Amino acid sequence: MQAINTKDRLKHRNHDLVRDLIIKVISRVIAFYSNRDIHLNFLPYSLLPTPYSLLPTQLDT
Numbered sequence: 001m002q003a004i005n006t007k008d009r010l011k012h013r014n015h016d017l018v019r020d021l022i023i024k025v026i027s028r029v030i031a032f033y034s035n036r037d038i039h040l041n042f043l044p045y046s047l048l049p050t051p052y053s054l055l056p057t058q059l060d061t
Helices: 002-034
Strands: none
Touching: none
């Protein structure tokens, strides 16, 4: 029973690490492209909270 719980905990931990890595990579992509004034409509905003500097009203202009 304990082996199953440990396996589930490791699986959950790996999922969290992958999610954190994806958020870091996407935020760096946003920072990279925002310096070049490129619209970021291709990014999946459901993966990370929208920073105040990238509100939809600013992207639509």
